Amino acid sequence: MNFASDTTAPAHPDVLQAVLAANDGAAPSYGADRWTKKAQQALSAVFETEDIAVTFVNSGTAANALALSVLCPPDGAILCHENAHINRDERGAPEFYTHGGKLHLLAGAHDLITVGAMTPVLADMDRHFVHETPVDVLSLSQLSEAGTAYTREDVKALCALAHNADMRTHMDGARLANALVSTGCSPADMTWRAGVDVLSFGFTKNGALGAEAIILFGEQAKRLGALEARRKRGGHMPPKQRFVAAQVLAMLQGGLWLDLAGQANKAAQVLAEGFVNAGASLQHPVHGNEVFVCLRDGQAEALRKAGAQFYDWPDGSARFVTCWNTTLDDVQAALRVLS
Ligand SMILES: Cc1ncc(COP(=O)(O)O)c(C=O)c1O
Missing domain, CATH: 3.40.640.10 (Type I PLP-dependent aspartate aminotransferase-like (Major domain))
Incomplete structure (x- = not known):
């Protein structure tokens, strides 16, 4: 995570x-x-x-x-x-x-x-x-x-x-x-x-x-x-x-560079959709491998307690960045914490 x-x-x-x-x-x-x-x-x-x-x-x-x-x-x-x-x-x-x-x-x-x-x-x-x-x-x-x-x-x-x-x-x-x-x-x-x-x-x-x-x-x-x-x-x-x-x-x-970016983008999309389904709201549209999300009360704490790493952003949102090696299992593990 x-x-x-x-x-x-x-x-x-x-x-x-x-x-x-x-x-x-x-x-x-x-x-x-x-x-x-x-x-x-x-x-x-x-x-x-x-x-x-x-x-x-x-x-x-x-x-x-x-x-x-x-x-x-x-x-x-x-x-x-x-x-x-x-x-x-x-x-x-x-x-x-x-x-x-x-x-x-x-x-x-x-x-x-x-x-x-x-x-x-x-x-x-x-x-x-x-x-x-x-x-x-x-x-x-x-x-x-x-x-x-x-x-x-x-x-x-x-x-x-x-x-x-x-x-x-x-x-x-x-x-x-x-x-x-x-x-x-x-x-x-x-x-x-x-x-x-x-x-x-x-x-x-x-x-x-x-x-x-x-x-x-x-x-x-x-x-x-x-x-x-x-x-x-x-x-x-x-x-x-x-x-x-x-x-x-x-x-x-x-074309490895595009394949890797595609993997990261896909993981970000799934993560963003999961956040929205869990009642959080997106601060910005997700066009790549970064998700800026306004989490609901307690969600950030729960994620951190489960071991997820992400940054609090100066605008009040939380920033989640996916990488070329982020798997859909990593994403699901984070989303399970919010379900
Ligand atoms: C949009 C953007 N430009 C440039 C950089 C600079 O890269 P580096 O950390 O390799 O100096 C970053 C790093 O986060 C970035 O996000």
């Missing part, structure tokens, strides 16, 4: 196998190895374009902060949801890596940014007024911090608005796999074809040991040199990068 976080899950055996297989003699360091090349090619196939540049890091925070650092100048700003991970949970890493870029916060139900919330900010902005901090980047989290997914149409509309205002766009895809499975959208359609310029693409929560890709699409691919310089300077260029790339290859192999 571990519903604490998808970062508490073990790594998938195929990932461990791939790391062991890559542990074969000497290999060029700092990304010049053949696993890195193959993982870049595999990502190019997944996103159906050759027009990308890819690099790898170990944490989602590093991916976000480095990605944003190539998009936002020190005197610029990043438009994001007020509950975005980059605002609430990264200890100022985006501001640190951009050398001072500000976060401009937007409210929005279920932690989603809307065209309606973004339009007045852009209408009020005067890029030529020296006292104002212009917003240069839009950052969307997919899934959002409330476990909700933007549709492809949402992403398209928000990115179009940003591009029309001369901004660039970033997606925090720490749980992109879960969003793709629940929306039935392809990786390409949800990202660059919808206007995303730079993607932080997470594998760790989905079953890797520790592997995240930063993907620069189209025009932004030209910024790879700048990104690599920052990756080195920021201490995020693993000397034995082959082991990170090997994890990504294992996750992509045969």
